[in-house]
Amino acid sequence: MANDRPPRPSRRGFLKAGGAAVAAGASLGAGLAAPQNALGKTQPHAAADPQMAVEPFYGAHQGGIVTPQQSHTYVAALDLTTEKRDDVIALLRAWTEAAARLTQGGTAAPLPTGDAGDNKAAPDSGDVLGLGPCGLTITFGFGPGLFTHEGKDRYGLAARRPAALVDLPRFNGDQLIKEKTGGDLFIQACANDQQVAFHAVRQLSRMAYGTAAMRWGQSGFLSGPRGQTPRNLMGFKDGTNNPSTAKPQLMNQFVWAGASADAPWMEGGTYTVVRRIRITLEHWDNTELDFQEQVFGRHKYSGAPIGKKNEFDAVDLKEEDKDGNPVIPENSHVRLSNQASNNGAQILRRSYSYNDGTNFYIERWPPWRQETEYDAGLIFIAHQGDPRTGFIPINDRLAKFDMMNQFTTHVGSAIFAVPPGAKPGSYIGAGLFET
Amino acid sequence: MANDRPPRPSRRGFLKAGGAAVAAGASLGAGLAAPQNALGKTQPHAAADPQMAVEPFYGAHQGGIVTPQQSHTYVAALDLTTEKRDDVIALLRAWTEAAARLTQGGTAAPLPTGDAGDNKAAPDSGDVLGLGPCGLTITFGFGPGLFTHEGKDRYGLAARRPAALVDLPRFNGDQLIKEKTGGDLFIQACANDQQVAFHAVRQLSRMAYGTAAMRWGQSGFLSGPRGQTPRNLMGFKDGTNNPSTAKPQLMNQFVWAGASADAPWMEGGTYTVVRRIRITLEHWDNTELDFQEQVFGRHKYSGAPIGKKNEFDAVDLKEEDKDGNPVIPENSHVRLSNQASNNGAQILRRSYSYNDGTNFYIERWPPWRQETEYDAGLIFIAHQGDPRTGFIPINDRLAKFDMMNQFTTHVGSAIFAVPPGAKPGSYIGAGLFET
Numbered sequence: 001m002a003n004d005r006p007p008r009p010s011r012r013g014f015l016k017a018g019g020a021a022v023a024a025g026a027s028l029g030a031g032l033a034a035p036q037n038a039l040g041k042t043q044p045h046a047a048a049d050p051q052m053a054v055e056p057f058y059g060a061h062q063g064g065i066v067t068p069q070q071s072h073t074y075v076a077a078l079d080l081t082t083e084k085r086d087d088v089i090a091l092l093r094a095w096t097e098a099a100a101r102l103t104q105g106g107t108a109a110p111l112p113t114g115d116a117g118d119n120k121a122a123p124d125s126g127d128v129l130g131l132g133p134c135g136l137t138i139t140f141g142f143g144p145g146l147f148t149h150e151g152k153d154r155y156g157l158a159a160r161r162p163a164a165l166v167d168l169p170r171f172n173g174d175q176l177i178k179e180k181t182g183g184d185l186f187i188q189a190c191a192n193d194q195q196v197a198f199h200a201v202r203q204l205s206r207m208a209y210g211t212a213a214m215r216w217g218q219s220g221f222l223s224g225p226r227g228q229t230p231r232n233l234m235g236f237k238d239g240t241n242n243p244s245t246a247k248p249q250l251m252n253q254f255v256w257a258g259a260s261a262d263a264p265w266m267e268g269g270t271y272t273v274v275r276r277i278r279i280t281l282e283h284w285d286n287t288e289l290d291f292q293e294q295v296f297g298r299h300k301y302s303g304a305p306i307g308k309k310n311e312f313d314a315v316d317l318k319e320e321d322k323d324g325n326p327v328i329p330e331n332s333h334v335r336l337s338n339q340a341s342n343n344g345a346q347i348l349r350r351s352y353s354y355n356d357g358t359n360f361y362i363e364r365w366p367p368w369r370q371e372t373e374y375d376a377g378l379i380f381i382a383h384q385g386d387p388r389t390g391f392i393p394i395n396d397r398l399a400k401f402d403m404m405n406q407f408t409t410h411v412g413s414a415i416f417a418v419p420p421g422a423k424p425g426s427y428i429g430a431g432l433f434e435t
Numbered sequence: 436m437a438n439d440r441p442p443r444p445s446r447r448g449f450l451k452a453g454g455a456a457v458a459a460g461a462s463l464g465a466g467l468a469a470p471q472n473a474l475g476k477t478q479p480h481a482a483a484d485p486q487m488a489v490e491p492f493y494g495a496h497q498g499g500i501v502t503p504q505q506s507h508t509y510v511a512a513l514d515l516t517t518e519k520r521d522d523v524i525a526l527l528r529a530w531t532e533a534a535a536r537l538t539q540g541g542t543a544a545p546l547p548t549g550d551a552g553d554n555k556a557a558p559d560s561g562d563v564l565g566l567g568p569c570g571l572t573i574t575f576g577f578g579p580g581l582f583t584h585e586g587k588d589r590y591g592l593a594a595r596r597p598a599a600l601v602d603l604p605r606f607n608g609d610q611l612i613k614e615k616t617g618g619d620l621f622i623q624a625c626a627n628d629q630q631v632a633f634h635a636v637r638q639l640s641r642m643a644y645g646t647a648a649m650r651w652g653q654s655g656f657l658s659g660p661r662g663q664t665p666r667n668l669m670g671f672k673d674g675t676n677n678p679s680t681a682k683p684q685l686m687n688q689f690v691w692a693g694a695s696a697d698a699p700w701m702e703g704g705t706y707t708v709v710r711r712i713r714i715t716l717e718h719w720d721n722t723e724l725d726f727q728e729q730v731f732g733r734h735k736y737s738g739a740p741i742g743k744k745n746e747f748d749a750v751d752l753k754e755e756d757k758d759g760n761p762v763i764p765e766n767s768h769v770r771l772s773n774q775a776s777n778n779g780a781q782i783l784r785r786s787y788s789y790n791d792g793t794n795f796y797i798e799r800w801p802p803w804r805q806e807t808e809y810d811a812g813l814i815f816i817a818h819q820g821d822p823r824t825g826f827i828p829i830n831d832r833l834a835k836f837d838m839m840n841q842f843t844t845h846v847g848s849a850i851f852a853v854p855p856g857a858k859p860g861s862y863i864g865a866g867l868f869e870t
Contacts, residue, residue, distance in 0.1 A: 051661075074790075111736075112724075122724045125716070126670035126735055130660035179794065179807065194629070195658035195668075198790055202809075206720050214807045217793040223630035225565035226486075233630075235561035281560070285641050289547075289557045300561055301546075355509075355633055356791045358652040359614065372614065372649045374637075 050192035053135035057100040059421040060268050062428070063137030065255065065350070065383050066245040069230075070135050070190040073220040073352045074197040075274060075379060077183020077414055078205060078212040080145065085155040088146070089433050091211045095140060095187075095204055096427035105133035108203035128199045134191040138200055140428045141186030141272055141416030149184070160432060162263035164271055164386045165417045171399035173410065175364075180276050180412030183215040188272075188381070194219065216412065218276065220352025220379040229303060229311065233353050233376060234284055234407070236296050237303035240311055241338070243346045254346040257385050265431030268420030270383040273347075273391045276354070276412030279377035280363055284407045295403040297334030305334065317341070331403045342394050347384040354379045365406045377408065387415060485627035488570035492535040494856040495703050497863070498572030500785070500818050501680040501690065504665075505570050505625040508655040508787045509632040510709060510814065512618020512849055513640060513647040515580065520590040522646045523581070524868050529642050530575060530622075531862035534635070540568035543638035563634045569626040573635055575863045576621030576707055576851030584619070595867060597698030599706055599821045600852045606834035608845065615711050615847030618650040623707075623816070629656065651847065653711065655787025655814040664738060664746065668788050668811060669719055669842075671731050672738035675746055676773070678781045689781040692820050700866030703855030705818040708782075708826045711789070711847030714812035715798055719842045730838040732769030740769065752776070766838045772829055782817040782825040789814045800841045812843065822850060 050071070055063050080088065098108045109123035147153075147161035185208075189200035198219065205214055224230030229237040243250040252258075259267040284292070293299055293306060303311035307319060307327040317340055319327040328335050339346050354377060361373040384390030399405070422428045485506070490498050515523065533543045544558035582588075582596035620643075624635035633654065640649055659665030664672040678685040687693075694702040719727070728734055728741060738746035742754060742762040752770055754762040763770050774781050789812060796808040819825030834840070857863045 076793075119723050119725055121721045122735075125668075125720050127666045127668055128658065129666065129670070129736065130663055131658060180792075193658050194656045194790070195788065198811075202716065202720070206717070209721075214793055214809075216807070217809060219790045219792060221629045223563065223566060223628050228565055231562045231564065233560075233562050235564070281637065282641070285560050285637070286556045286644075288554050290554055300557075301564065353630065355629070355654045357615075357654060358511075358649055372651070374649075374652060376633075 049132070051132035051134050053192060054105065054133045055103060055135050055137045057103040057138070057421075058424050061256070062139045062269070062418060062421045063103065064139035064188050064190050065270055065272075065418070066251060066348070067135075067137050067190070068245075069222055069224075069350055070137070070192050070197075071222055071224075072192065072194040072197045073188060073190045073222075073379070074194075074201045074217065075186070075188045075220065075381070076201045076205060076217040077143065077215045078185045078187070078208055079215045080149070080154070080184045080212045082211045083154055085157075085433070087211045088155055089427075091208055092140070092429050092433075093427040094207050096422050098204060098207060099138040099140075099200070099428075100424075102200050102203065103133065103136045103138055105136075108207070124203060125199065128193075128196050131193060131196055134193040134196040136189065136191040136196055136200060138204070139186075139188040139190075139272075139418060141188070141418040142429065142432070143182060143184045143186060143414065143416050145182070145184035157432065160263065160265070162257075162260065162266050162271075162417055164257065164260070164263070164266075164388060165415065166388060166392070168273070168387075168413055168415050169392065169396075171395055171410065173399050173405055174413070175409050175411055176413050177411050180216045180218075181414060183414050183416075185212055186272070186274075186414065186416040186418070194221065218354060218379055218412075219356075220354045222352050232351075232378060233279060233281060233355075234292075234296075236292075236298060236300055237311060238351065239349060240298075240303055241315065241334070242349055245348070250346075251348075254385060254390070255348045255383050263417075265429075265435060266417060266419060270385065270418045271387050271390075272416045272418050273380075273382045273384075273387060274412070274414045274416075275378075275380040275410050277378040277380050278375065278409045278411050280361075280365075280407050280409075281374050281376060282369070283363060283365070283367075287407075294329050294332060295407075297328045297332030306332075329403070331401045333398070333402050333404050336397050336402050337394055341397065343389070345389050345394060347382040347390045347394065350381050350383065352379045352381070353377070364409060383418070484567070486567035486569050488627060489540065489568045490538060490570050490572045492538040492573070492856075493859050496691065497574045497704070497853060497856045498538065499574035499623050499625050500705055500853070501686060501783070502570075502572050502625070503680075504657055504659075504785055505572070505627050505632075506657055506659075507627065507629040507632045508623060508625045508657075508814070509629075509636045509652065510621070510623045510655065510816070511636045511640060511652040512578065512650045513620045513622070513643055514650045515584070515589070515619045515647045517646045518589055520592075520868070523590055524862075526643055526646045527575070527864050527868075528862040530639055531857050533639060533642060534573040534575075534863075535859075537635050537638065538568065538571045538573055540571075543642070559638060560634065563628075563631050566628055566631055569628040569631040571624065571626040571631055571635060573639070574621075574623040574625075574707075574853060576623070576853040577864065577867070578617060578619045578621060578849065578851050580617070580619035592867065595698065595700070597692075597695065597701050597852055599692065599695070599698070599701075599823060600850065601823060601827070603708070603822075603848055603850050604827065604831075606830055606845065608834050608840055609848070610844050610846055611848050612846050615651045615653075617849050618851075620647055621707070621709075621849065621851040621853070629654065653789060653814055653847075654791075655789045657787050667786075667813060668714060668716060668790075669727075669731075671727075671733060671735055672746060673786065674784055675733075675738055676750065676769070677784055680783070685781075686783075689820060689825070690783045690818050698852075700864075700870060701852060701854060705820065705853045706822045706825075707851045707853050708815075708817045708819075708822060709847070709849045709851075710813075710815040710845050712813040712815050713810065713844045713846050715796075715800075715842050715844075716809050716811060717804070718798060718800070718802075722842075729764050729767060730842075732763045732767030741767075764838070766836045768833070768837055768839050771832050771837050776832065777829050778824070780824050780829060782819040782829065785816045785818065787814045787816070788812070799844060818853070
């Protein structure tokens with residue numbers, strides 16, 4: 001029967017004729033031009049079609065860090081199960097090659113072209129055939145367990161662990177779920193399509209069978225009005241005060257790791273903290289608008305700092321009202337997380353909302369409802385040159401004082417050293433293993 | 436401080452200037468035109484912008500049934516906690532009014548325009564301000580518990596329960612999770628944006644506080660290449676053989692409920708079955724391509740029935756190979772679910788994929804892995820005029836014989852009577868309560 005099947009093209013070959021940004025290959029067989037169906041009319045891809053966006057894979061830095069944020073993500077952490085250093089290297093080589101293909105709109109590996117492959121599992125699940133590259137980026141990171149695991153130096157890397165890759169302390173209020181915390185290897189896939197992001201992690205984690213096992217995976221999304229700062233599920237604009245990715249000097253100062261003596265291989269990389277923050281939306285939605293604004297330190301609809309008119313007006317922490325009280329409350333999120341409150345530290349937040357349905361929950365604050373609630377909130381993702389001056393002191397202050405803690409609970413946590421980008425022919429993390 | 440806040444516009448007022456399909460209201464204050472930021476350049480909405488699509492709310496039928504499928508859904512079921520019939524009617528009236536606003540791009544209720552409202556919780560969470568209507572449809576349904584609850588006729592409706600609203604039988608292989616099964620009231624929100632779909636359910640369920648409580652909620656998505664049949668997470672095209680929504684005669688025959696003697700109020704409505712079907716993607720991905728195709732009865736890449744060239748070639752269940760064996764295997768999904776195998780029955784499938792991260796799982800089939808796996812699969816949604824001739828016999832056969840059962844487990848289930856659409860001034864379900 002296999003000979004009745006049309007020739008199998010590449011993923012890009014499935015793109016509709018008329019796709020502009022990526023040329024359809026010669027393998028686009030006539031039999032593959034699907035007719036219209038009830039689900040929608042054929043329409044040509046617009047020039048700025050987010051499906052057709054392509055991000056580079058190889059380069060000085062990995063993608064997905066200063067890349068303008070795509071609409072969806074799937075992040076995952078795996079635990080290494082092998083004892084062999086060569087297995088880890090082989091996995092990173094294979095991941096690099098597959099990621100380079102996937103980000104450019106390809107399948108994880110070439111699909112078989114003849115009957116010979118039919119009795120094997122295909123090297124790609126095929127579920128995004130016909131979808132464009134969708135601006136896919138894939139970012140790899142290394143958790144503490146790559147360097148030391150239960151006191152053992154499994155791969156001869158313990159001496160190369162960067163001092164900046166600290167084990168995160170326990171923060172006030174943490175309610176971490178073990179199955180959503182930690183991990184030896186990190187994969188972050190971001191794309192302008194939910195299935196394309198998940199597809200990438202799915203192919204890569206499958207390639208790890210026997211070498212590493214899934215620890216946790218998490219889907220996320222960002223619904224930003226185009227050209228505006230997106231609102232998170234609390235209804236406030238999120239990311240206004242990020243350091244500008246358009247300013248390389250700021251990125252070098254706050255985001256990219258330098259050439260430290262203990263970890264020269266991290267130069268051009270970054271340190272990434274991931275926190276799964278559950279938000280009691282039911283509680284929040286019944287909170288007075290004024291109080292919500294006090295919690296954030298910003299006006300909800302405009303995004304302006306309290307007392308200001310416009311979103312990008314400067315945050316003035318010294319301003320007082322006529323009674324001498326601070327206009328931006330002492331324990332507001334904006335004040336506590338502001339650079340001025342943190343010895344000048346900044347981190348690059350690149351977070352996504354998450355929405356995993358519902359489950360039974362016991363609220364931690366009045367009115368302490370016990371009921372079925374949304375398991376929804378924020379996949380907080382922050383990049384920085386050194387978490388010891390970035391996330392850790394900032395979050396320590398927030399965890400203790402932030403009024404927002406009445407509505408948020410950190411239930412997952414992880415930290416990773418994200419190495420620099422790879423050169424073609426090399427692989428992600430080569431500097432760690434080869435020099 | 437409230438007087439420093441710009442005037443609060445409608446949700447549509449937040450749409451960027453340049454939005455074509457929906458006119459920005461006069462309330463779009465100058466202060467709200469956000470400058471460009473690092474997240475993306477301002478770009479005008481294209482004519483066919485899925486953000487700007489608007490679906491009608493009022494009409495003979497509810498939206499979201501034969502509506503061309505949007506890219507995202509959030510479905511939820513609530514349990515009634517009130518004993519009062521008037522509370523139920525008041526909720527349905529409020530839901531109808533809010534749904535009409537939301538689908539047209541509005542907030543659930545008008546936002547307060549002056550300082551008076553600042554000390555109350557706002558009537559809308561505000562998290563989709565600035566996003567367009569996104570083709571939002573909202574569909575309401577009634578579960579068996581509206582009519583009889585633990586043997587009690589709470590609202591005087593028991594005699595009006597349609598015979599077609601049966602309690603679903605236990606099917607072979609069902610592993611239903613109580614917290615993801617059943618429900619007295621159903622809300623399905625579909626939109627071309629994940630946050631817009633969830634936002635709708637979130638506002639509506641909040642309005643039900645004190646009358647009904649969340650039983651389960653579930654996010655879903657569909658990543659179809661434009662103009663082609665989308666592929667589900669198994670990598671096969673899903674929906675090819677659906678009855679055409681473009682043919683009213685087929686919809687009347689298979690989807691819309693007629694004027695039955697026991698439930699005349701259901702005329703123009705439908706019966707909807709929802710099943711949460713977990714798929715062991717890890718197992719499936721390691722399954723030979725030929726076997727995958729035998730399971731479906733279709734070729735994976737083209738979508739054609741086995742032995743045929745093109746997706747929309749007719750399924751010929753009688754065809755035999757040279758050895759006299761059926762070309763489309765006896766226990767393939769396509770054969771078992773085909774109209775010809777089910778006394779001519781058809782159902783309108785309008786399913787979404789779901790992806791809720793990972794959790795520990797024990798596979799039900801060889802190799803019986805016990806490990807952290809994707810909690811992902813299909814939110815199967817099917818509409819039909821009568822489930823006794825539709826979903827029930829079809830799924831009974833599938834549950835017993837479908838080869839696909841090696842990879843799928845039904846973990847959630849619900850059935851609802853979805854009444855016809857409302858007229859302006861009336862409300863969804865008025866026919867049940869008022870006649």
